[in-house]
Amino acid sequence: MRLMGRDLVALLLFAGFAAVPLLANLLQDPFLLVIATRMLAFAIAAMGLDLVLGYGALVSFGHAAYLGIGAYAVTILMRLGVYDIGLHLLAGIAxxxxxxxxxxxxxxxxRGVYxxxxxLAFSQMAYFxxxxxxxxxxxxxxxLPQRSTLFGHDLLENDLWLFWLALGLLIGLFLVCRAIVGSRFGRVLCGARENPQRMQAIGFVPFGYQLTAYVISGAITSIAGVLLANQAEFVSPALMNWHRSGELIVMVVLGGIGTLSGAIAGAVLALLLEETLAGFTQYWKLxxxxxxVGIVLFAPGGVQGLVARIKLQIGSRR
Amino acid sequence: MTNLFLLQLLNGAQLGVLLFLIAAGLTLIFGIMDFINLAHGVLYMVGAYVMASFAMLTGSFWLALGLTVPAMLICGLLLEFTVFRALYARSHLDQVLATFGLVLVISEGVKILWGSAPLTVPMPDLLSGSVGLIGPLKYPVYRLAILVVGLASALGLYVLITQTRIGMLLRAGASNREMVSALGVNVGRLFAMVFAFGAMLAGFAGAIVAPILSVDTGMGESVLILAFVVIVIGGIGSIRGAFMGALLVGVVDTMGRSFGPIVLRMIMEPAAAGQLGRTLAPMLVYILMAAILFARPAGLFGRRAE
Incomplete structure (x- = not known):
């Protein structure tokens, strides 16, 4: 029942995204499409991070490195004369x-703080x-000299096509992640999160499962890097700055950890918040x-926690 | 060549003692409170800015340093009271988020207060100039002074931790927090003290490094992550580990940057060697960290593998 609710949230989010081109057309604001594409890319990254952070309880503070790896795969392959996005994605993932x-x-x-x-240190290594x-x-x-090509055509030069590609990738990867989480592998991962000793006692070695989840998570995040490089047509180490890793964690937590649709919602929320604040003041980071700090001190659990508390309130009143 | 070697060894040791001043507070905070504090690096930066302001106001390096140290102590107490206190019982994830938020707030706050242009702090007359070491080799007095002050601080900390009652409580707290609390020690006060002390050490490091660096808002970040590497190498909660780790990281980083390209030039063509050396040198400390972790997951002086 709960899973279905989450799927509904994801469906609503996808539908909302699908309406963006129409909205951009109506409002004559092409910038909307640019923002939405960035949101989609970060949603993919946040979803990838959620696999380890939410389902594995492994707080990776270095996922920005994978954004950078995906983005630099595009740069490097283009320098070598390879322009196809399929190959860029493959190289980034590899x-x-x-x-x-x-x-x-x-x-x-x-474990833990270590x-x-x-x-964090390894992502800094990649950064430097x-x-x-x-x-x-x-x-x-x-x-970048140009955007990646799709089957030999330069379709992605059009922002609209890039947007649809990003949305397609997000939906596809959401289904993949959902399948992973629901599989036996996902169950073991969650088990290792709850109680590693007990998992070992019943015959599972968490290390292999956690490493596999970490690798899948990194690969998914690198896909977001390929998209971001194409969107901006510019690649710099700023993409893999440690602040970026922090922002990815913020996205996952804002939407509620351990819910894939939450990561998508969190990415949308975080970027909306950034854009809005940046519109008001240049010191938006403050x-x-x-x-x-306020969220952590007064509203632990992000939006999901808030919803849960409201539900609890309503429940206790009955 | 030997002169360059000695010079870089001194530079590396000097970076090492600075890293130690930052890592010492951080490792105690990690070890005793099991608390991850990403905002420790910005305290180093704030120390440098406060120093710059006091130096401008008073016109005296020594007076400014004397004012910066207690100011940072108060700064640490304030932060502990307003934010950190509420986070001890929380998950690591919450701590990461809240302290990351603090990093953003403090960095932007510093930009608003002091502007984004880098500041400089004049060097005190007493310590300016350079001194001859061996033969034609000269070294700035101020850098030597940093080295001496850093080593003296390390010695002071060592005595504090091994010989005093407070040190005993700290060591006990690092190995078993609940037990210390059960024995009637006011753990809340101990935590606040460690925090303020750590903030003071980091701020002190920022203050003494201000005359040889330009003071800017980015200075805390690279140092924070190097301090993490130091702590991971040395073992969480161990001051001795932090000291050895800091010197190791300082020397390896400095040596790698200057000798990496030179060594590579012996086996490949100069242009490629220069490029490869410059690219690989900054990665050296992280590779060192990975190697040490692979052999000893709890670090060189870590007591328990968690």
Whole structure:
């Protein structure tokens, strides 16, 4: 019953996204489409992070690295003369898998604050790698010569096509994540979150499951990186700054952790909030930060927690 | 070559003691309260800004330093009272979110108060100039002073932790918080003290480094993450680990940046070696961290693998 409710939320979100091109047309505001595409990309990233953060209770503070890996896969392949988005996605995923297997195998040997610090440190390592890689633009980053091509056509030069591609990818990946979470693998992952000792006692070794989840999560996030690179037609290390990792966590928590649709809603909320605040003041990060501290101190659990508390209130009144 | 080596060794040790001042407070906070504080790096930055302002107001380096240290202590107490206190019992995720929020608030607040242009702090006359080491090799007095002050602080901390009653409580708290509380120690006060002390050390590091760096809002971030690496290498909650880890990270990072390209040039063509060296050098400390973790998941001096 609960799962169906969440699916409904996701369906509503997808329908809302699908209405954006119409709205942009009506309001004569092409910028809407740009924002919506960014929202879709970050929704994919947040959903990927939710797999480890929500279902594995592994607080990865380094997921921005995978955004960067996806984005730099586009840059590097374009320099080599490869323009097809399918290949860009494949390369991004492959690189993310390699990075995730290596760093995950080390990070997952530890727990708690260690895990947070180590994932953060590894993402900084990737960040500094690209900052000092002057051939790729170094700290300043570099523009892409064009957007990726789809089956040899430059369809994605049109913002509308890029938007539909991003929405298609989000829906597809949502179904994939949903299947993963509902599978036996997902159950074991949740079990290891609740009680690793007990899982081991009944014959599961959490490490392999957690590493697999971490790798899948990184691969999904790298897809978002490919989309973001195409959207901005510009790739710089700023994409993998540690603040970005923090923002991804914020998105997951805002919508409620361990609910895939929540991650999507959280990405939409967080970007809306950023855009709105940035419209009011150049120091929007101050208010965003205050908002975060306020959420944690006064409304733990984000939107999901709020809804749960309201439900509880209504329930107790009956 | 040996001169360059010695020079870089000194630079590395100097970075190491600065990292130690930041990591010492952080590792105690981690170890005793099991609390992840992302806002520790901004305290280092705030220390540098406060120092710059006091130096401007008083015109004296020494007076400014004397004012900055208690100011940072108060700053730490205030933060502990307003935000951190409510977070001890929360999950790591909540702590990450709230302290990340604080990082944003404090960084932007500093930008509003002091502007985004970098500030400079004049060097005190007493410590300006340089001193000859061996042969033609000269080294700035101020950098040597940082090294000496850092080492003295490390020694002071060591004595504080191993020889005093407060130190005993800290060590006890790091190994078993509940037991210390059950034995009648006011843990809340102990926590507040550790926090304020950590803030003071980080602010002090920011203040003494201000004359040799330009003071800007980004200075806390790279240092925070290096401090994390230091703590992970040294083992959470261990001051001795933080000291060894800080020196190791400081020296490896500095040496890697200057000698990486030189070493690579022996085995490949110069242009490629320069590029590869510059790219790989910043990754060296993280690779070192990964290697140490792989061998010892609890760090070099960590007592328990969690």
């Amino acid at each position: 690189a993310a898998v390699v990075f995730a297997v290596g760093t995950g195998a080390v990070s997952l040997r530890t 895990f947070i610090m180590i994932t 790698f690209f900052v000092s890689f002057s051939a790729l633009g170094g700290d300043d980053g570099a523009s 208010w965003f930060g205050l908002f975060l």
